[in-house]
Amino acid sequence: MKKQNILDRLRSGVVLGDGGYLLELEKRGYVKAGPFTPEVALEHPEALAQLHREFLRAGSEVLQTCTFYASREKLRSAGYAEQVEQINRAAVRIARSIAGEKALVAGNLSLTWQYAPDDASSEGRVLDLFRQQIALQVEEGVDFFIAETFHYLGEAMLALRAIKEAGYPAMITFNFKQPALSRDGRTPVECALELERQGADIVGANCGRDPEHMLPIVEQIRKAVKCHVAIQAAGFRCTDEVPYFMGLPQFPLELDPLQLTRMEMAAYARQARDIGIDYIGACCGVTAAHIRAMAEGLGRTTEASDKSPDLEIHPILGPEKAGKAAR
């Protein structure tokens, strides 16, 4: 069966995305905390392939290429500027090899840290960085693009422009901190409306906030736009005072006890569906166990569902869970 493209797929129902790559691969020893750049695609391709495989088995219908922070200038900060081409190409090839015909592959772009609203020349430089990554990823074969976690609407618009020049569907998302405004002072709804006006196919929020602090934002966006809406929440428990995990004192090395449970992520997927969000994925802190729970929470059975919990068989929990006499 030929794969549908992302827009056909969204028209026929919720699309389940994947989870986070760089923080998880950091925990596994393949990514350096600090730069959080994705040279893993070159240095440990089997580690990246395995994480893709886990998400696919867990029910992800889209695999994102591990090219977050793979723009030339961000790679330069970690000493990998000369490998920009190899890293982008390798990451797409690995995602493709695992996705096969079972999942779509989303080329991934992210904020470049080079955008400066007061410096007119930064626009051209940022556009060139996006165009370079897009050309490489298109050559290796992606189905659409996710350009994510922007702070500035201005930079998000440049990413959208570069994706549309290449002729691909575009999902554009923001990482909203506190207050929930872009750094150029626009509300989430204003950002979404402007992106929709300029041709974005999917708009939404990504990373930073946990489900509790992200769902109300995408609900507002859902009511305002006609295009598809995406949510990719982080899997770390935030607070009302600091609703994004990068602002918590535990970031980045002591987040473990803040990780949300699979049940909480399953509830998140259902809540997102119920408010009309049609692209439901996740980001940092979200593993395959969470994605499987999200898929099953949406009523789906995944390849990994044959290993889903059956606590009735557990020697200690079983009788109690099954409502039988404990002894």
Ligand SMILES: [Zn+2]
């Ligand atoms: Zn993230």
